[in-house]
Amino acid sequence: MIKSISQFKRITCTIACLATSSLLPAQVYAQSSSLPGSTVEAITIGNAQQTQINSFIQSWTERALSGSSSDVKKAMEALVNPVHQRGVSIAFRQAYARSLVPLMDELEGQDSVGSKLSALRLAGALSTPDSASRVQKSLKDEDLGIQIFAVSRIQSIFSNTTKYSPAISSSEIDSLIGALEKIAMENDVNRELLRSAVRALIQGTTLTSKDMGNSRSTAIKALSNVVGNQLRTLTVSDDPKFAQSLAIQATSAITASILDISSSTTSDATREAVGLAGDTISITLRRQFGKTLEPVSQRGLTIKSVRSAESLLYFARRKHAEIAGDSQSSIRQTGFSDQLEAGDDRDFRNDASGLLGPGSDLIRKFNFADERFVR
Numbered sequence: 568m569i570k571s572i573s574q575f576k577r578i579t580c581t582i583a584c585l586a587t588s589s590l591l592p593a594q595v596y597a598q599s600s601s602l603p604g605s606t607v608e609a610i611t612i613g614n615a616q617q618t619q620i621n622s623f624i625q626s627w628t629e630r631a632l633s634g635s636s637s638d639v640k641k642a643m644e645a646l647v648n649p650v651h652q653r654g655v656s657i658a659f660r661q662a663y664a665r666s667l668v669p670l671m672d673e674l675e676g677q678d679s680v681g682s683k684l685s686a687l688r689l690a691g692a693l694s695t696p697d698s699a700s701r702v703q704k705s706l707k708d709e710d711l712g713i714q715i716f717a718v719s720r721i722q723s724i725f726s727n728t729t730k731y732s733p734a735i736s737s738s739e740i741d742s743l744i745g746a747l748e749k750i751a752m753e754n755d756v757n758r759e760l761l762r763s764a765v766r767a768l769i770q771g772t773t774l775t776s777k778d779m780g781n782s783r784s785t786a787i788k789a790l791s792n793v794v795g796n797q798l799r800t801l802t803v804s805d806d807p808k809f810a811q812s813l814a815i816q817a818t819s820a821i822t823a824s825i826l827d828i829s830s831s832t833t834s835d836a837t838r839e840a841v842g843l844a845g846d847t848i849s850i851t852l853r854r855q856f857g858k859t860l861e862p863v864s865q866r867g868l869t870i871k872s873v874r875s876a877e878s879l880l881y882f883a884r885r886k887h888a889e890i891a892g893d894s895q896s897s898i899r900q901t902g903f904s905d906q907l908e909a910g911d912d913r914d915f916r917n918d919a920s921g922l923l924g925p926g927s928d929l930i931r932k933f934n935f936a937d938e939r940f941v942r
Contacts, residue, residue: 601623602619602620602623602649603619604652604654606619606620606659607649607652607654607655607656607659608654608655608656608659609656609658609659610656610658611658612658612659612662616659616662617662617666620659620662620663620666621666623649624646624663624666624667624670627642627645627646628642628670630642631643631646631670631674631685632670632673632674632677632682636681639681639685643685643688643689646667646670646689647688647689647692649663650663650692650693650694650727650731651692651727651731655731655732656732657732657733657734660693660694660695660731660732660734661695661734663693664693664695664697664698664734665697667689667693668697670689671686671689671690671698671701672686674686674689680710680712680713683705683708683713684713684716686701687701687702687705687713687716687717687720688720690702690720691719691720691721691723691724691727692723692727693734694723694724694727694728694731694733694734694735695734695735696734696735696736696739698724699721699724699735699739699740699742699743702717702720702721702724702743703717703721703742703743703746705717705720706718706746706747706750711757711759711760714750714760715757715759715760715763718747718750718760718763718764718767719763719766719767721743721746721747721767722763722766722767722770724740724743725740725743725767725770725771725773725774725786726770726773728740728774728778728779729773729774729775729778733778733779737778737779737780737781737782740771740774740779740782740785741782741785744768744771744782744785744786744789745785745789747764747767747768747771747789747793748764748768748789748792748793750764751764751765751768751793752792752793752796758809761793761797761813762813764793765790765793765794765813765816765817766816768786768789768790768793768817769790769816769817769820771783771785771786771789771790772786772787772790772820772821772823772824773824773827774786774830775829775830776829776830776831777829777830781831781833781836783824783830783831783832783836784831784832784833784835784836785836787821787824787825787832787836787839787840788835788836788839790817790820790821790843791817791821791836791839791840791842791843792839793817794810794813794814794817794843794846795839795842795843795846797809797810797813797814798810798814798843798846798847798849798850799846799849799939801850803853803854803856803857803859804857804859807850807851807854807869808868810850811847811850811868811869811871811872812868812872814843814846814847814872814875814876815868815871815872815875817843818843818844818847818872818875818876818878818879819875819878819879821840821843821879821883822875822878822879822882822883825837825840825879825882825883825886826882832886832890833890834887834890834891837883837884837886837887837890838887838933840879840883841879841880841883841884841887841929841933842933842935842939843876843879844876844877844879844880844883845876845880845923845929845935845939845940846939846940847872847873847875847876847879848873848876848877848880848903848919848923848940849923849939849940849941851869851872851873851903851907851919852915852916852919852920852923852940852941853941853942855912855915855916856916860912863907863908863909863910866907866908869907870904870907870908871904873903873904873907874904877900877901877902877903877904880901881898881899881900881901884898884929885898887933901918901919901922902918903915903918903919906918920941923940923941924940924941925937925938925941
């Protein structure tokens with residue numbers, strides 16, 4: 568783990584430099600060698616194209632391995648640029664990834680934080696099975712900064728897989744989702760690491776069903792479980808703000824994912840989404856019972872979290888019914904956030920308890936534990 572605040576600041580600075588370098592124009596880093604579009608877009612990679620790839624990588628290797636931060640930034644941007652070009656082919660991505668293995672190995676072998684981050688930067692951009700495995704392995708690094716950056720690279724893999732022709736399978740994507748869920752569910756998980764994992768899983772909820780099958784639903788389930796766990800473990804005396812902020816992000820993203828008509832959602836995923844919505848509402852309901860709910864004038868975050876959860880609850884229930892071929896006519900939008908905003912706490916308590924309490928129709932329909940939401 569990070570041994571000092573100063574070390575954490577150095578790592579954070581390095582991560583920021585690597586991340587923001589992608590915002591700079593590629594022309595700034597023009598080198599004597601470059602890869603033509605015909606190679607980047609090639610359906611198959613022959614000997615001539617492979618020679619071009621090797622020559623291009625070699626032209627930047629010295630800078631990538633140098634001790635100069637500016638040279639490393641330039642090299643990383645140049646080396647990442649080809650796989651972010653429009654029309655990049657799967658064949659090129661795979662060939663390019665294989666040719667970059669020696670450089671990534673050498674960067675990791677330098678055993679410095681900066682070089683490890685550079686290797687991860689390349690691996691995340693490549694988004695191939697081997698590079699994904701390299702990123703996943705770094706989640707177990709003893710250094711918190713490297714763990715956080717590895718999580719952000721998984722987020723990049725999800726994004727690249729959606730944006731470009733995927734060079735990775737749904738099972739390999741599911742493995743990354745499972746690794747994120749595992750690290751985010753640890754009892755003593757660092758908050759910044761958890762926040763990064765939530766962001767990555769949110770990106771996972773945008774994966775397309777056409778290319779990645781049910782991986783989108785796998786991400787929905789993992790995200791619901793991770794954020795729901797944070798909410799369920801809160802007591803009525805705990806400060807809920809951090810968990811509520813995560814819940815707002817997660818419920819909003821999952822709602823958008825479920826409403827995306829271009830991709831499908833499984834019934835297991837909609838069930839977990841309903842569970843997350845209930846967990847989000849539940850912490851406010853339990854705090855109302857425990858008399859620790861804020862005054863109306865201080866409920867901004869609480870109201871926002873409940874409103875976002877209500878939206879997810881409505882659309883997830885409807886999607887679940889649609890998948891099952893059941894009628895949606897009995898599913899109504901709730902008004903819990905309006906009640907909280909108006910100070911109608913008794914009505915909120917009664918209505919929310921009726922929907923989420925032991926033995927309710929929702930509890931039975933989704934086979935939730937009786938005391939999951941009201942206890």
